[in-house]
Amino acid sequence: MRCLRKAITIAWKDVLSEMRTKETISSVLVFTLLVIVTFNFAFNTGQEVMNLVAPGILWVTFAFAGVLSLNRAFILEKEENCLEGLMVCPVSRETIYVGKMLGSLLFMLVIEAIALPIFALLFNLAVLSLQLMVITFLTTIGFAAVGTLFSALAVNTRAREMILPILFLPIVAPIIISAVSASGLALSGEDWGGLASSLGIIVAFDVIFLVMSYLVFTFVIEE
Amino acid sequence: MKEAGSISQAWAIKIQGLTKSFGIHHALRGIDLEVRQGTSLVIFGPNGAGKSTLIKVLATIINPSSGKVLVDGLSLKSNAEEIRYRIGVVSHQTFLYGNLSVYENLEFYSRMYDVSYPRERIREVLDMVDMTSRLYDRVGTFSRGMQQRISIARALLHKPTIMLLDEPETGLDQQATFLLWRALEAVRERKGTIILTSHNLERGLEVCDQVAILAGGKITFRQPRQGLDLVGLKETYQRSIAVRV
Numbered sequence: 074m075r076c077l078r079k080a081i082t083i084a085w086k087d088v089l090s091e092m093r094t095k096e097t098i099s100s101v102l103v104f105t106l107l108v109i110v111t112f113n114f115a116f117n118t119g120q121e122v123m124n125l126v127a128p129g130i131l132w133v134t135f136a137f138a139g140v141l142s143l144n145r146a147f148i149l150e151k152e153e154n155c156l157e158g159l160m161v162c163p164v165s166r167e168t169i170y171v172g173k174m175l176g177s178l179l180f181m182l183v184i185e186a187i188a189l190p191i192f193a194l195l196f197n198l199a200v201l202s203l204q205l206m207v208i209t210f211l212t213t214i215g216f217a218a219v220g221t222l223f224s225a226l227a228v229n230t231r232a233r234e235m236i237l238p239i240l241f242l243p244i245v246a247p248i249i250i251s252a253v254s255a256s257g258l259a260l261s262g263e264d265w266g267g268l269a270s271s272l273g274i275i276v277a278f279d280v281i282f283l284v285m286s287y288l289v290f291t292f293v294i295e296e
Numbered sequence: 297m298k299e300a301g302s303i304s305q306a307w308a309i310k311i312q313g314l315t316k317s318f319g320i321h322h323a324l325r326g327i328d329l330e331v332r333q334g335t336s337l338v339i340f341g342p343n344g345a346g347k348s349t350l351i352k353v354l355a356t357i358i359n360p361s362s363g364k365v366l367v368d369g370l371s372l373k374s375n376a377e378e379i380r381y382r383i384g385v386v387s388h389q390t391f392l393y394g395n396l397s398v399y400e401n402l403e404f405y406s407r408m409y410d411v412s413y414p415r416e417r418i419r420e421v422l423d424m425v426d427m428t429s430r431l432y433d434r435v436g437t438f439s440r441g442m443q444q445r446i447s448i449a450r451a452l453l454h455k456p457t458i459m460l461l462d463e464p465e466t467g468l469d470q471q472a473t474f475l476l477w478r479a480l481e482a483v484r485e486r487k488g489t490i491i492l493t494s495h496n497l498e499r500g501l502e503v504c505d506q507v508a509i510l511a512g513g514k515i516t517f518r519q520p521r522q523g524l525d526l527v528g529l530k531e532t533y534q535r536s537i538a539v540r541v
Contacts, residue, residue, distance in 0.1 A: 075410075082407045086393070086400075093395040093434075149393065153443075158391025158450075160357045162408040163380035295359060 076168045083159070083172025088179060090149055097145045097180055101138050105188045108134045113195045120197065127196050128256035132249050134188070135209075136216070139181055140238045143220035146177050147228035156294065170221060170290035177224075178217035185209055204259040204268060211275045212252040215282060219244050222286040225293050248278045307366065308333040308458050308489035309354065314363035316349050323349040325513040327363070331506070333457075336480075336490035338500035341510035342537050347493035348387075350510065351462040354491065355385045368457065381409065384456030388466040390447035394436030398427065398446055401435055402453060409454035421449035424482060425475050441472035448479050459483050461492040465499070477503060497529055509536045 091097055112130045116123060150156035150173075159169050189209070193200045220241055227236040255271035307330050314327040323346045331337045341347045352358045353365065356376045365372040367379045385391075392401050399418060406414035422428045425445040435443060444467060451459065459480065465473055480490055480503060493510075494500040501507065507524060509517040509532065516536040 079408060082404065086396070086404045089400060090393055090395045149395075152394060153392055154387065154389035155391050155393060157352075157355075157357050157385075157387065157389070158405075159408075161355050161380055161383070161385045161391075162405070163377045163410075164408060165377065295357075 076165065076171070079162075079164045080168050080172035080175060083169060084175035084179065087146075087149065087173070087176035091180065097142055098183065101142045101180075101184050102187060104141055105134055105138045105184055106191060108137070109188065109192050109195060123196055124198070124260055125257070127192075127198050127200075128253045128260060130196075131192060131200070131256060132212070132253050134192075135181075135185060135213075136242065136245065136249055137238075138184055138188075139213075139216045139220060140241060142180050142184065143177055143216075143224045143241070144227075144234055144237050146173055146221060146224040151228055160294065166291035166294060167287050169294070170225075170287055173225070174217050174221040174286075177221050178213060181213050181217060182210070185213065198260060200256075200260070202259060204265070205256060208252055208255045208259060208268070208272070208275070211272065211279060212248055215248040215275065215279045216245060218279060218283045218286050222290055222293060225290065244282075248275055251275045251278070306332060308335075308368060309491065310364075310366040312364040314350075314353065314365060315361045316346075316353060316358065317361045323513055324353070324360075327510075327513075327515055329508070329515060329518075331489055331491060333368075333489055334484070334487040335505040336484065336492065336503060337506045337508060338504035339491070339493045339508045339510050340495070340497060340500060340533055341493070345510045346513040347510055348462050349513075351385075351387075351460050351491070351493060355383060355460050356380055381454065382456055383458045383460055384451035384454070386444075386448055386451045386459070386461045386464045388463050390435075390443045391450065392435045392443060392446055395434065397432050397434055398422070399431045401446065402450060405450050405453055411454050417453060418449075421452045422446075424452065424479050425449045426471075440467040441469045444468055445472050445475055448476055452479060452483070455486070456483075456488065457486075458489045458491070461490065463493055463495065465494065465496060473499075497533060498526055501526055501529060509533055511536050 116126055147156070150159065189200055223237055223240045227233040227240065230236045251271045251274040255268050255275065258267050258271065309329065309331040311327050311329040314324055315322065316324040327350065339347055339350070353360050354367065356372060356379055368382050370379055372379060402418045403414055406417065411417050419428060422431065425448050427442065427445055427449065435446060444464070464476055468476065483490060492500065492504070501521065501524070504521055506518065506520050507529065508515050517532055
């Protein structure tokens with residue numbers, strides 16, 4: 074319980090810092106809206122085609138927005154070597170991981186919450202369904218779990234903006250594919266039973282990468 | 297707040313055969329060192345001697361490659377979290393978030409260290425470094441010296457029994473340096489232990505009970521402060537460095 078409290082303290086510190094500058098939220102939001110608008114004009118076809126391509130557009134947008142957002146996750150800790158400040162606090166390295174992951178998850182969910190209604194409006198799709206929200210939430214957990222780990226890894230490299238997508242995107246490919254498939258089914262009116270296999274893959278990915286990242290994080294920041 | 301240093305031990309720090317390597321580079325090559333509780337040790341050494349690495353190992357930031365390290369009688373390997381309650385770390389970097397105010401920074405660290413009555417304690421430590429009037433200003437707007445003063449306050453928040461200071465004077469003006477030494481005096485009055493690395497032989501000699509010289513990853517000289525004058529120390533320092541180079 075004490076660990077969770079401290080992880081939330083770390084996440085809250087990130088939120089507070091972001092509220093001061095609004096650097097990440099504003100830049101990622103602008104990027105997300107630009108991509109959605111560009112795709113809207115690029116695929117100026119009938120509703121039938123739009124229904125087919127919309128899930129892909131949605132998840133490509135969220136994946137790249139996630140990369141942008143995750144790139145910033147550890148830059149804050151790099152300035153004045155605050156990561157070492159966290160490391161001398163009486164918390165485990167795993168608690169630091171959970172705190173940073175919760176912060177990243179929150180940022181991504183906020184961006185998605187703003188982007189989804191705009192996406193619905195521009196593409197004339199019913200994306201504001203419970204099914205799609207569950208798919209989005211579960212997929213974002215997977216993004217945040219893997220992305221936080223790789224963000225910590227990339228922050229100490231010179232070309233961190235390039236390293237993160239190179240590491241992140243191949244690993245999250247299975248979850249993106251499952252999210253696209255599940256979103257397509259949800260948009261075509263499938264019930265929960267029809268989404269079960271795709272959701273199962275997303276949940277399995279979340280569990281595997283949450284546990285793996287949690288365990289590996291210590292080695293990433295110590296060496 | 298956990299009561300730091302509740303276990304009474306003769307040695308605050310006891311190091312045996314400590315080594316640390318980064319790939320093929322050996323930063324520490326078999327350090328043996330003991331520091332008694334309530335005393336202060338200043339470690340001098342040229343750039344690249346391994347001073348910061350030694351402080352980072354003691355601060356549990358990095359793991360040693362080999363050797364045994366006891367802090368307040370607790371093994372560094374198996375009691376890292378407990379040890380972190382007992383140490384306060386001041387580095388040349390402040391560990392402070394520039395976007396947050398002084399209060400927000402110190403409140404964050406108070407929560408991380410389970411400090412009881414954080415509001416009162418924050419005011420106390422800021423009083424020590426003469427920064428109470430800037431409580432709600434953003435840290436990023438401060439000069440280097442002012443940031444370092446807040447950093448000292450941060451390190452003292454949880455009443456550590458052992459202070460680890462890695463060249464804390466870097467970038468400090470005279471007033472800030474004075475406040476640093478005043479804060480360290482307060483630690484000594486509480487029978488706290490201080491381990492300090494410095495390039496400033498004169499100042500270092502003033503505040504310590506023991507002197508050590510680290511060169512090439514090894515302790516090449518160690519002596520109590522008594523009977524040691526600045527001229528003698530300078531000569532010894534030059535000799536120690538020359539031998540290692």
